[in-house]
Amino acid sequence: MPGITREEVAHLARLARLELKPEELDHFAGQLDDIIGAVARVSEVADQDVPPTSHPLPLTNVMRADEVRPSLTPEQALSGAPAQEQQRFKVPQILGEE
Amino acid sequence: MTATTTPELLSYEDALATYDPVMGLEVHVELGTKTKMFCGCSTELKQDANSQTCPTCLGLPGALPVVNETGVESAVKIGLALNCSIAEWCRFARKNYFYPDMPKNFQTSQYDEPIAFDGYLDVQLEDGEVFRVEIERAHMEEDTGKSTHVGGATGRIHGAQHSLLDYNRAGIPLIEIVTKPIVGAGERAPEVAKAYVAELREVIRALGVSEARMEQGQMRCDVNLSLMPKGSEKFGTRSETKNVNSLRSVERAARFEIQRHAAVLSSGGSIVQETRHFHEDEGTTTSGRVKEEAEDYRYFPEPDLVPVAPPREWVEQLRAGLPELPLAQRNRLIAEWGISAHDMQSIRNAGAIAPIVATIEAGADAASARKWWMGELARSANEQGVDLAALPITPVQVARVSELVAKGDLNDKLARQVIDGVLKGEGTPDEVVDKRGLKVVSDEGALSAAVDEAIAGNAGIVAKIQSGKVAAAGALVGAVMKATRGQADAARVKELILEKLGVSEG
Numbered sequence: 001m002p003g004i005t006r007e008e009v010a011h012l013a014r015l016a017r018l019e020l021k022p023e024e025l026d027h028f029a030g031q032l033d034d035i036i037g038a039v040a041r042v043s044e045v046a047d048q049d050v051p052p053t054s055h056p057l058p059l060t061n062v063m064r065a066d067e068v069r070p071s072l073t074p075e076q077a078l079s080g081a082p083a084q085e086q087q088r089f090k091v092p093q094i095l096g097e098e
Numbered sequence: 099m100t101a102t103t104t105p106e107l108l109s110y111e112d113a114l115a116t117y118d119p120v121m122g123l124e125v126h127v128e129l130g131t132k133t134k135m136f137c138g139c140s141t142e143l144k145q146d147a148n149s150q151t152c153p154t155c156l157g158l159p160g161a162l163p164v165v166n167e168t169g170v171e172s173a174v175k176i177g178l179a180l181n182c183s184i185a186e187w188c189r190f191a192r193k194n195y196f197y198p199d200m201p202k203n204f205q206t207s208q209y210d211e212p213i214a215f216d217g218y219l220d221v222q223l224e225d226g227e228v229f230r231v232e233i234e235r236a237h238m239e240e241d242t243g244k245s246t247h248v249g250g251a252t253g254r255i256h257g258a259q260h261s262l263l264d265y266n267r268a269g270i271p272l273i274e275i276v277t278k279p280i281v282g283a284g285e286r287a288p289e290v291a292k293a294y295v296a297e298l299r300e301v302i303r304a305l306g307v308s309e310a311r312m313e314q315g316q317m318r319c320d321v322n323l324s325l326m327p328k329g330s331e332k333f334g335t336r337s338e339t340k341n342v343n344s345l346r347s348v349e350r351a352a353r354f355e356i357q358r359h360a361a362v363l364s365s366g367g368s369i370v371q372e373t374r375h376f377h378e379d380e381g382t383t384t385s386g387r388v389k390e391e392a393e394d395y396r397y398f399p400e401p402d403l404v405p406v407a408p409p410r411e412w413v414e415q416l417r418a419g420l421p422e423l424p425l426a427q428r429n430r431l432i433a434e435w436g437i438s439a440h441d442m443q444s445i446r447n448a449g450a451i452a453p454i455v456a457t458i459e460a461g462a463d464a465a466s467a468r469k470w471w472m473g474e475l476a477r478s479a480n481e482q483g484v485d486l487a488a489l490p491i492t493p494v495q496v497a498r499v500s501e502l503v504a505k506g507d508l509n510d511k512l513a514r515q516v517i518d519g520v521l522k523g524e525g526t527p528d529e530v531v532d533k534r535g536l537k538v539v540s541d542e543g544a545l546s547a548a549v550d551e552a553i554a555g556n557a558g559i560v561a562k563i564q565s566g567k568v569a570a571a572g573a574l575v576g577a578v579m580k581a582t583r584g585q586a587d588a589a590r591v592k593e594l595i596l597e598k599l600g601v602s603e604g
Contacts (some may be wrong), residue, residue, distance in 0.1 A: 015394055017196045030580045054189060054399030060407040066131050066168035069138025074148045077156060077265070087147040088246070088262035 004032045105382075106361040110212030110285075110353060113360030119287040120333050121280040121352060122475045123231075125298055128241060128315070129172045130308045134269035135240045136206060137405075139273075147264040155269035157202030162402055165190075169271040171416065172307040173238045175406055176273055178417050179215025179301050181234045190238070190400040198263050199242035207239035207274075209397040215407065220425055223299040224287055226424070226439040231294050232278035273307075279333065288352035290522035292345050294317050299345075300363050300424035307403070312343050319348050323355040334359070335369040339383050342376050350381045351438070358383070362370060379412040406484035425453070435464045448476050449486045456493035462500035467540050474517050491520045498527045511584045512536045536589045545578075545586060549594045552577040563599055571595050 005027040009032065020028065046052075069085045071077075074087050084089040131441040134141060137154035144150065147198040153161035158546070179186050191209035217233035244267055249259030275298065283290040299317055302310040324336035337359070339351045354376075359369055373386035407499065422430070427452070432442050445451055451473045457467035471486060475496070479486045499516055508516060519530030531537060552574045553560055562570040571592055578591045 011445050015194075015196060015396075018289050042518065054401060055404055057404060059404040060187070061409075062404050063170065064138070064164045064166040065140060067131050068133050069152070071139045071150050071152050072156075074146065075146045077151045079175045080158070083249070085260075085262055089148070089198070089201075091261050091263060093249075093260055 003031045004036065099372035105358045106365070107115060107154055107272065107354070107357040108360035108364055112359055113356050114304070116279070116364065117325035117356075117360055118328050118330070119356050120324050120326060121283070121287055121291055122336070123277045123280070123291060123294055123348075124320040125275045125295060126241075126318045126320075127176070127275065127302055127308050127310060128443065129169055129271040130306075131168045131172065131271055131314075133166055135166050135238065135271035136269055137161075137168050139269065141596060143219075143266055146266075148266065150266040151256075151268070155201075156265060157200070163206065163400075165298065165403060165406065166271060167559065169238060170406055170408070172305070173213045173236065173273050174272070174413060174416050175305050175307060175420065176275070176302065177236050177420065178215075178413070178420060179213065179423060180217040180219050180236060180275070182214035182217030182236060183408075184408055184413050185211060185215070186410075187211075187405055188213050189405045190403045191397045192400050194237075195394075199245055200259065200268060201243070201263075201265060205239060205294065206221060206400055206403070212237035212532070213408070216488060219294065219297060219301070221290065221293040221424060222428070222443075223293050226443065229283065229286075229290050229293065231280055231290070234276045234278045236273055236275045238514065239274055241267050241270040241271045241272050247416075259555075270559070273587060287350040287356065291319075291321060291352045292349035295348050296345050297424065304421050304424055306421075310598060312345070318343055321351050321355065323352055323359065324369070325356065325359045331541045334363070335371050337369060337372060337383075337426070339374045339376050340386065344356050344378075344498045344564070347376055347378060347381075352378045354381060354383055362423060411576055424451075431455075435468065437468075445472060448472060448479075450476065453486055453493050453496075457496045457500070460494045460497035463499040463504070466500040466503065467493075469519065470513075474514055478521055481517070488525060489521060491517065493519055495527050502527065506537055506587050506590075507531075507534065509538055509584070509588060512538065515593075536587055543589065546594060548578045548581045548586070549574075549591065549598060551581065553598060554594070560599065563601055566601075568596070 006029055007062070008028045009025045013025075013028075078084045078087065078089065081089045123523055137152050139150045139152050139155055140392045141150075147256070154163050156307040159172060174184055188208060188211035190206050191211075192204040193207045193209070194204040196203055206539050211237035214236040216236065217236075219231050219233060220228050222228050236601060241488055243263050246262045246264075247260075248262060253415060277294070280290060280294075295317075299310045299312070302317070303309050308316055312318070314387060315346055319342045321339040321342055322336045323339070324334040326332060326334045337355055339355060342348050355374075362369055369387075374383040375386050376383050428442055428446065431437075431451070432439060438447075445454065445468070448471075450468075453462075453475075454467045454471050457471065458464055475489060475491065479489055482489075496517075499508070499513050499520075502516070503510065503513050514531045515534060515536055519525070519534055520527055524530050525535060556577065559570050559573050563574075574595050575588055575591050578589060578595075
């Protein structure tokens with residue numbers, strides 16, 4: 001099991017737009033290693049005859065009819081927003097895109 | 099922000115002399131469902147920001163998505179119309195990215211298990227030639243919210259202090275249709291790109307799954323383009339020009355990128371794999387962001403949704419219910435109407451096929467339906483810069499005008515005035531006829547008197563007619579038409595003239 005490198009943690013942090021200090025990179029690399037190691041144990045018990053599964057329920061085609069249901073009011077929708085302006089969610093300047 | 103220097107371009111001819119273009123087209127279609135893909139919020143976009151959201155499309159903790167059945171049905175129909183195989187079993191996947199246009203921090207999409215795959219679409223170029231575009235896949239996903247960037251230059255992201263988000267659009271069903279690499283189109287590549295998007299748009303409309311209005315963002319195209327040296331089979335590095343929103347722009351963007359790539363490659367440079375933005379005004383593209391790798395999206399199966407497994411009987415039922423597709427329809431109409439492929443292309447470019455077909459269905463004969471839509475009405479639409487379909491006249495009304503002409507109540511000149519009246523909002527054709535007093539003079543007495551007068555006043559012409567030059571009667575017909583302010587039936591006038599002069603048509 002190859003360890004998670006600092007570079008991989010830095011890359012993930014960039015994708016998540018998180019700013020990490022150098023010592024945090026090492027710290028999280030270790031933690032991610034532990035987590036992945038724990039999850040990897042599943043493949044030890046799963047044999048060839050156990051297909052990978054993404055859902056515990058043996059269901060397919062759970063669908064709804066195309067019928068309109070009431071939405072939240074804009075006030076309700078925005079009630080959890082840390083900041084708002086012009087009835088819209090206000091978020092900080094977006095960097096590194098476009 | 100626009101410190102963008104115009105990139106060097108090679109002439110189109112030189113570019114094509116050295117390189118073969120390879121294109122990949124990704125088209126997003128917003129479905130016309132009543133509700134969003136995973137929740138019951140309305141898709142009827144109101145101006146009122148954030149008035150069509152719920153815990154699911156806002157990504158609030160604990161909210162669970164449920165798939166819209168009509169969305170799946172539309173996806174299957176699109177897949178079938180594009181000659182695709184329909185997956186027996188497929189899943190949704192989370193496409194993770196950190197950007198506030200999706201409040202969940204991921205877009206629910208499909209990754210390695212699209213609902214439709216391996217198809218093709220035959221597209222017709224301007225000269226009638228048919229080019230087959232292979233389809234890689236069509237998959238289901240959801241649209242994002244709308245961002246407005248505030249501060250700095252208006253609406254631009256650079257220099258913005260902050261951004262404002264409206265999530266009314268977030269979660270509206272999208273179908274993304276991806277072609278296989280289009281090779282072998284050569285210098286016609288930009289034309290093929292345009293023709294593909296045009297054909298696809300017509301297919302989508304024929305299926306009734308979306309209005310596919312590009313100017314309203316209901317259909318958007320990303321143009322992937324790369325060049326390889328002529329004779330090579332190894333694709334070059336591609337650029338992806340995002341959100342090209344008109345047919346003309348698709349063609350221009352492809353052409354521009356061919357010239358830009360060629361200039362870079364010819365001077366020994368290399369193409370950066372990146373997204374680019376198309377600028378409608380200048381017809382140019384500028385660099386966007388460096389493209390993330392697929393693995394950066396950390397796709398994984400969506401645990402909140404169960405797989406979709408379209409039953410085979412249902413798929414076959416949908417297949418059997420598919421409408422006639424546009425290319426087949428055009429070929430049929432060419433034969434039925436007895437027109438050339440070139441004429442059909444003009445009708446198609448004018449957006450007149452559907453109105454003409456509807457006018458014929460409403461009782462008009464094909465020739466007059468074509469004549470009105472491609473003549474008077476096309477001119478009017480052109481002057482106003484709108485689509486034919488947007489004119490304030492219905493096919494049923496055009497059919498009524500055509501009927502009045504066939505009955506002899508109107509002649510062509512009067513009919514044009516009736517159409518003018520309808521377009522100006524004066525009412526139905528019959529109301530315009532009444533209000534403007536536009537009726538062919540069918541009072542034989544009045545007509546007879548007008549003919550007598552014309553005969554009396556044109557002795558020279560009368561002599562010619564009587565000497566056998568029947569064609570000269572046209573001048574007398576003109577005189578009568580003038581005297582009756584165009585409201586006479588020209589054919590009947592001619593008959594009367596010849597009758598009175600005792601001359602037969604010959």
